[in-house]
Amino acid sequence: MEDSRLPGYLRFPDDVVPRVFALRPETYKALDLIEMFMWRFGEGQCSISNDPLTLAQASGLSGAALKRAMANILNPAMPLLAVEANLLVSPTLRQKVQKQRDLSSKRRENALQRVSKPPAKTEQTASKIRANSERGLSKHPAKTEQKHSIFNPNLESKAEDLPAAGNLDSSKKPEPESVGSILGRVIPNLPDTPSLLEIIVGYEPEADRARMLPVWARRIAVGAPVSDWVDEIKSRNESRVGVGASKGFNGLVDMPAAWMQDKWNRWSEKNRVSI
Numbered sequence: 543m544e545d546s547r548l549p550g551y552l553r554f555p556d557d558v559v560p561r562v563f564a565l566r567p568e569t570y571k572a573l574d575l576i577e578m579f580m581w582r583f584g585e586g587q588c589s590i591s592n593d594p595l596t597l598a599q600a601s602g603l604s605g606a607a608l609k610r611a612m613a614n615i616l617n618p619a620m621p622l623l624a625v626e627a628n629l630l631v632s633p634t635l636r637q638k639v640q641k642q643r644d645l646s647s648k649r650r651e652n653a654l655q656r657v658s659k660p661p662a663k664t665e666q667t668a669s670k671i672r673a674n675s676e677r678g679l680s681k682h683p684a685k686t687e688q689k690h691s692i693f694n695p696n697l698e699s700k701a702e703d704l705p706a707a708g709n710l711d712s713s714k715k716p717e718p719e720s721v722g723s724i725l726g727r728v729i730p731n732l733p734d735t736p737s738l739l740e741i742i743v744g745y746e747p748e749a750d751r752a753r754m755l756p757v758w759a760r761r762i763a764v765g766a767p768v769s770d771w772v773d774e775i776k777s778r779n780e781s782r783v784g785v786g787a788s789k790g791f792n793g794l795v796d797m798p799a800a801w802m803q804d805k806w807n808r809w810s811e812k813n814r815v816s817i
Contacts, residue, residue, distance in 0.1 A: 547587060551638045561622055561634075565614060572601040572611040573622055577632050588635035592628055738762055740772050745798035760817050761806055771805045 562570045576590070579600035584590040590600060598604045603611055615622045624631045738758055746754045762768050775798055810816065 548581075548639065548642050551581065551635070551642070557634070568603070568607065569611045569614040572603055572608075573615050575602060576600045576615075576623070576630075577635055580632055580635055585629070586636070587639050588633075589626070589629040589631040592625055592630040597630070738768070741768065741802060745775070745802060747799065750799070761810075764815055764817060765813075766806060766809055766815075768802075771802055775801065 562573065565573065576597070580590050581587050590596050594604075594608065597612065598608055601608060601611065616625070622632075624633055738755070741758050742751050742755050758768065
Protein backbone atom coordinates (compact mmCIF):
# COMPACT_ATOMS: atom_id res chain seq x y z
CA MET A 543 0.00 0.00 0.00
CA GLU A 544 1.13 3.55 -0.70
CA ASP A 545 1.03 4.70 2.92
CA SER A 546 3.27 1.76 3.94
CA ARG A 547 6.20 2.93 1.83
CA LEU A 548 9.32 3.84 3.72
CA PRO A 549 10.06 7.58 3.57
CA GLY A 550 13.80 7.45 2.84
CA TYR A 551 17.08 5.61 3.15
CA LEU A 552 20.61 6.28 4.33
CA ARG A 553 23.71 6.20 2.18
CA PHE A 554 27.18 5.71 3.65
CA PRO A 555 30.42 6.74 1.92
CA ASP A 556 32.00 3.33 2.45
CA ASP A 557 29.16 1.78 0.44
CA VAL A 558 28.69 4.45 -2.23
CA VAL A 559 32.24 5.39 -3.21
CA PRO A 560 33.40 1.90 -4.31
CA ARG A 561 30.26 1.52 -6.48
CA VAL A 562 30.43 4.82 -8.35
CA PHE A 563 34.08 5.88 -8.24
CA ALA A 564 34.80 4.70 -11.81
CA LEU A 565 31.54 6.01 -13.33
CA ARG A 566 31.29 8.97 -15.63
CA PRO A 567 29.39 11.93 -14.10
CA GLU A 568 26.34 11.44 -16.35
CA THR A 569 26.27 7.72 -15.56
CA TYR A 570 26.44 8.33 -11.81
CA LYS A 571 23.64 10.90 -12.07
CA ALA A 572 21.50 8.45 -14.06
CA LEU A 573 22.07 5.66 -11.49
CA ASP A 574 21.22 7.98 -8.60
CA LEU A 575 18.00 9.19 -10.25
CA ILE A 576 16.94 5.65 -11.21
CA GLU A 577 17.35 4.37 -7.62
CA MET A 578 15.43 7.32 -6.23
CA PHE A 579 12.66 6.66 -8.77
CA MET A 580 12.60 3.03 -7.63
CA TRP A 581 12.29 4.10 -3.99
CA ARG A 582 9.43 6.48 -4.67
CA PHE A 583 7.41 4.59 -7.26
CA GLY A 584 8.89 1.12 -7.88
CA GLU A 585 7.62 -2.26 -6.80
CA GLY A 586 9.01 -3.12 -3.39
CA GLN A 587 10.81 0.26 -3.48
CA CYS A 588 13.74 -1.45 -5.23
CA SER A 589 12.68 -2.16 -8.84
CA ILE A 590 11.13 -0.65 -11.96
CA SER A 591 10.12 -1.95 -15.38
CA ASN A 592 13.11 -2.56 -17.63
CA ASP A 593 11.85 -0.64 -20.66
CA PRO A 594 13.24 2.48 -22.39
CA LEU A 595 10.21 4.65 -21.56
CA THR A 596 10.40 3.99 -17.80
CA LEU A 597 14.20 4.33 -17.78
CA ALA A 598 14.00 7.63 -19.67
CA GLN A 599 11.38 8.91 -17.20
CA ALA A 600 13.53 7.85 -14.24
CA SER A 601 16.95 9.03 -15.46
CA GLY A 602 16.07 12.04 -17.61
CA LEU A 603 18.13 10.55 -20.45
CA SER A 604 17.06 9.12 -23.80
CA GLY A 605 18.47 7.73 -26.98
CA ALA A 606 22.21 7.18 -27.21
CA ALA A 607 22.90 8.88 -23.85
CA LEU A 608 20.56 6.47 -22.05
CA LYS A 609 22.12 3.46 -23.83
CA ARG A 610 25.65 4.50 -22.82
CA ALA A 611 24.61 5.09 -19.20
CA MET A 612 22.81 1.74 -18.95
CA ALA A 613 25.74 -0.08 -20.54
CA ASN A 614 28.00 1.24 -17.79
CA ILE A 615 25.45 0.53 -15.04
CA LEU A 616 24.89 -3.05 -16.23
CA ASN A 617 28.57 -3.73 -16.95
CA PRO A 618 29.00 -7.52 -16.53
CA ALA A 619 32.31 -6.97 -14.71
CA MET A 620 30.55 -5.08 -11.88
CA PRO A 621 26.81 -4.62 -12.44
CA LEU A 622 25.23 -1.96 -10.23
CA LEU A 623 21.65 -3.03 -11.04
CA ALA A 624 20.28 -6.49 -11.79
CA VAL A 625 17.85 -7.62 -14.47
CA GLU A 626 15.21 -10.03 -13.15
CA ALA A 627 12.61 -11.05 -15.76
CA ASN A 628 11.21 -7.74 -17.02
CA LEU A 629 12.35 -5.76 -13.96
CA LEU A 630 15.44 -3.72 -13.24
CA VAL A 631 16.32 -4.30 -9.59
CA SER A 632 18.67 -2.50 -7.19
CA PRO A 633 20.19 -5.06 -4.77
CA THR A 634 21.38 -2.19 -2.60
CA LEU A 635 17.85 -0.79 -2.17
CA ARG A 636 16.44 -4.27 -1.60
CA GLN A 637 18.79 -4.70 1.40
CA LYS A 638 17.88 -1.28 2.78
CA VAL A 639 14.15 -1.99 2.50
CA GLN A 640 14.53 -5.32 4.26
CA LYS A 641 16.62 -3.84 7.09
CA GLN A 642 14.16 -1.02 7.69
CA ARG A 643 11.15 -3.33 7.66
CA ASP A 644 12.85 -5.73 10.06
CA LEU A 645 13.65 -2.86 12.39
CA SER A 646 10.08 -1.53 12.22
CA SER A 647 8.70 -4.99 12.94
CA LYS A 648 10.99 -5.38 15.94
CA ARG A 649 9.96 -2.01 17.35
CA ARG A 650 6.30 -2.90 16.88
CA GLU A 651 6.76 -6.18 18.74
CA ASN A 652 8.55 -4.42 21.61
CA ALA A 653 5.76 -1.84 21.83
CA LEU A 654 3.10 -4.56 21.93
CA GLN A 655 5.01 -6.39 24.66
CA ARG A 656 5.13 -3.24 26.78
CA VAL A 657 1.42 -2.65 26.30
CA SER A 658 0.48 -6.26 27.03
CA LYS A 659 2.45 -6.41 30.30
CA PRO A 660 0.22 -6.68 33.39
CA PRO A 661 -0.21 -3.40 35.24
CA ALA A 662 2.09 -2.65 38.11
CA LYS A 663 0.85 -3.84 41.48
CA THR A 664 -0.01 -0.34 42.64
CA GLU A 665 -2.59 -1.49 45.15
CA GLN A 666 -0.15 -3.88 46.76
CA THR A 667 2.55 -1.21 46.85
CA ALA A 668 0.16 1.30 48.42
CA SER A 669 -0.92 -1.21 51.04
CA LYS A 670 2.73 -1.91 51.92
CA ILE A 671 3.37 1.80 52.35
CA ARG A 672 0.36 2.15 54.64
CA ALA A 673 1.40 -0.89 56.64
CA ASN A 674 4.95 0.42 57.05
CA SER A 675 3.62 3.81 58.15
CA GLU A 676 1.33 2.24 60.72
CA ARG A 677 4.11 -0.02 61.95
CA GLY A 678 6.43 2.99 62.33
CA LEU A 679 3.81 4.93 64.31
CA SER A 680 3.16 1.97 66.59
CA LYS A 681 6.85 1.82 67.53
CA HIS A 682 6.76 5.41 68.80
CA PRO A 683 3.25 6.00 70.15
CA ALA A 684 4.27 8.68 72.62
CA LYS A 685 6.53 10.76 70.34
CA THR A 686 4.00 13.52 69.65
CA GLU A 687 2.83 13.56 73.25
CA GLN A 688 6.40 14.04 74.49
CA LYS A 689 7.21 16.86 72.10
CA HIS A 690 6.31 19.75 74.37
CA SER A 691 7.86 18.29 77.51
CA ILE A 692 11.14 17.55 75.70
CA PHE A 693 11.68 20.95 74.12
CA ASN A 694 9.93 23.32 76.49
CA PRO A 695 8.79 22.02 79.89
CA ASN A 696 7.27 25.42 80.69
CA LEU A 697 4.53 24.77 78.14
CA GLU A 698 2.95 22.17 80.42
CA SER A 699 0.16 23.80 82.41
CA LYS A 700 -2.10 22.58 85.14
CA ALA A 701 -5.87 22.88 85.17
CA GLU A 702 -5.84 25.06 88.31
CA ASP A 703 -3.62 27.64 86.53
CA LEU A 704 -6.30 28.29 83.90
CA PRO A 705 -8.95 30.98 84.51
CA ALA A 706 -12.47 29.85 85.24
CA ALA A 707 -14.78 29.72 82.27
CA GLY A 708 -17.07 32.34 83.81
CA ASN A 709 -14.25 34.85 84.08
CA LEU A 710 -13.40 34.79 80.37
CA ASP A 711 -14.46 37.82 78.36
CA SER A 712 -13.75 37.52 74.64
CA SER A 713 -14.53 41.21 74.09
CA LYS A 714 -11.54 42.34 76.19
CA LYS A 715 -8.03 42.12 74.79
CA PRO A 716 -5.08 41.71 77.18
CA GLU A 717 -3.22 44.86 78.09
CA PRO A 718 0.09 45.16 76.16
CA GLU A 719 3.13 44.66 78.35
CA SER A 720 5.14 47.83 78.93
CA VAL A 721 8.61 48.19 77.48
CA GLY A 722 10.12 48.59 80.93
CA SER A 723 8.46 45.38 82.10
CA ILE A 724 9.75 43.46 79.08
CA LEU A 725 13.24 44.91 79.56
CA GLY A 726 13.34 43.92 83.22
CA ARG A 727 12.03 40.43 82.52
CA VAL A 728 14.15 39.60 79.44
CA ILE A 729 17.51 41.16 80.16
CA PRO A 730 17.83 42.50 83.73
CA ASN A 731 21.53 43.54 83.70
CA LEU A 732 21.94 45.00 80.21
CA PRO A 733 24.66 47.61 79.53
CA ASP A 734 23.80 50.81 77.70
CA THR A 735 20.12 50.58 78.68
CA PRO A 736 19.25 54.25 77.90
CA SER A 737 20.24 53.79 74.23
CA LEU A 738 18.14 50.65 74.02
CA LEU A 739 15.10 52.40 75.47
CA GLU A 740 15.58 55.33 73.08
CA ILE A 741 15.59 52.97 70.11
CA ILE A 742 12.56 50.99 71.20
CA VAL A 743 10.38 53.84 72.44
CA GLY A 744 11.59 56.55 70.07
CA TYR A 745 12.13 54.77 66.77
CA GLU A 746 10.51 51.34 66.61
CA PRO A 747 6.77 51.25 65.73
CA GLU A 748 4.62 50.40 68.73
CA ALA A 749 3.50 47.11 67.21
CA ASP A 750 7.13 45.94 66.88
CA ARG A 751 8.55 47.10 70.22
CA ALA A 752 8.05 43.90 72.21
CA ARG A 753 9.53 41.84 69.37
CA MET A 754 12.50 44.13 68.67
CA LEU A 755 13.50 44.76 72.30
CA PRO A 756 15.45 41.49 72.81
CA VAL A 757 16.86 41.81 69.27
CA TRP A 758 18.43 45.19 69.93
CA ALA A 759 19.49 44.05 73.39
CA ARG A 760 21.54 41.23 71.88
CA ARG A 761 23.06 43.62 69.34
CA ILE A 762 24.19 45.96 72.09
CA ALA A 763 25.55 43.00 74.06
CA VAL A 764 27.85 41.98 71.15
CA GLY A 765 29.36 45.47 70.99
CA ALA A 766 27.36 47.30 68.34
CA PRO A 767 27.82 51.10 68.82
CA VAL A 768 24.11 51.70 69.16
CA SER A 769 24.52 54.84 71.28
CA ASP A 770 26.57 56.44 68.47
CA TRP A 771 23.82 55.63 65.97
CA VAL A 772 21.20 57.17 68.27
CA ASP A 773 23.31 60.33 68.62
CA GLU A 774 23.66 60.52 64.84
CA ILE A 775 19.89 60.31 64.38
CA LYS A 776 19.42 63.11 66.88
CA SER A 777 22.04 65.26 65.17
CA ARG A 778 20.58 64.70 61.71
CA ASN A 779 17.04 65.38 62.88
CA GLU A 780 18.08 68.55 64.67
CA SER A 781 19.85 69.89 61.57
CA ARG A 782 16.94 68.72 59.37
CA VAL A 783 19.22 66.92 56.92
CA GLY A 784 19.40 63.28 55.98
CA VAL A 785 19.09 60.64 53.35
CA GLY A 786 15.50 61.47 52.53
CA ALA A 787 15.68 65.25 52.76
CA SER A 788 15.87 65.76 48.98
CA LYS A 789 12.72 63.63 48.53
CA GLY A 790 10.53 65.69 50.86
CA PHE A 791 11.30 63.94 54.17
CA ASN A 792 12.35 65.92 57.21
CA GLY A 793 15.73 64.35 57.87
CA LEU A 794 15.45 60.75 59.02
CA VAL A 795 12.55 61.22 61.40
CA ASP A 796 10.17 59.35 59.10
CA MET A 797 12.28 56.18 58.83
CA PRO A 798 14.51 55.78 61.88
CA ALA A 799 13.84 52.06 62.36
CA ALA A 800 14.90 51.27 58.79
CA TRP A 801 17.95 53.51 59.13
CA MET A 802 19.01 51.80 62.36
CA GLN A 803 18.52 48.38 60.77
CA ASP A 804 20.73 49.41 57.85
CA LYS A 805 23.41 50.58 60.29
CA TRP A 806 23.31 47.21 62.03
CA ASN A 807 23.49 45.31 58.73
CA ARG A 808 26.60 47.21 57.65
CA TRP A 809 28.28 46.91 61.05
CA SER A 810 27.56 43.19 61.47
CA GLU A 811 28.81 42.44 57.96
CA LYS A 812 31.99 44.45 58.47
CA ASN A 813 32.71 42.84 61.84
CA ARG A 814 31.44 39.40 60.80
CA VAL A 815 28.96 39.22 63.63
CA SER A 816 25.95 36.94 63.35
CA ILE A 817 23.26 36.56 66.02
